[in-house]
Amino acid sequence: MPVTRSQIAHRTLTGRCPNCGRFGIFKNWFRLHPACPGCGMQLEKEESGFYFGTTSIGYVLAIVLVIIPVCILVVLDKLGMWLGVAIGIVGSLLLCTLLYPVLLCWVLMLYYTVQADELPANRPGSDDE
Numbered sequence: 001m002p003v004t005r006s007q008i009a010h011r012t013l014t015g016r017c018p019n020c021g022r023f024g025i026f027k028n029w030f031r032l033h034p035a036c037p038g039c040g041m042q043l044e045k046e047e048s049g050f051y052f053g054t055t056s057i058g059y060v061l062a063i064v065l066v067i068i069p070v071c072i073l074v075v076l077d078k079l080g081m082w083l084g085v086a087i088g089i090v091g092s093l094l095l096c097t098l099l100y101p102v103l104l105c106w107v108l109m110l111y112y113t114v115q116a117d118e119l120p121a122n123r124p125g126s127d128d129e
């Protein structure tokens, strides 16, 4: 196939279109453009799935990286309970917000490496690069 899985992984993890490798698939911090500005590939076909997956990974990361360490500190009496709660809430929100585009790239990477034949460039009859 014209676009290999390792190319797809490299492109999506650097925030580029999996199909043509161009930058600019992000409309803003939290959203993708409906289609790639370079090749026109539909990016919103699985939109709800992408965003749902990204939010889920964000929750899991927040629990592992913020909530659990804060709980341990509270249990060990290194941190007051209400301060711990406040840090947990603010920290989780910040983590999810700051990492959102990175996580979205991971979800795109997972989706398109698993379904590499779904890319327009990999469909039979398309122009090879």
Ligand SMILES: [Zn+2]
Residues within 6 Å of the ligand: 017, 018, 019, 020, 021, 022, 036, 037, 038, 039, 040, 041
């Ligand atoms: Zn593209």
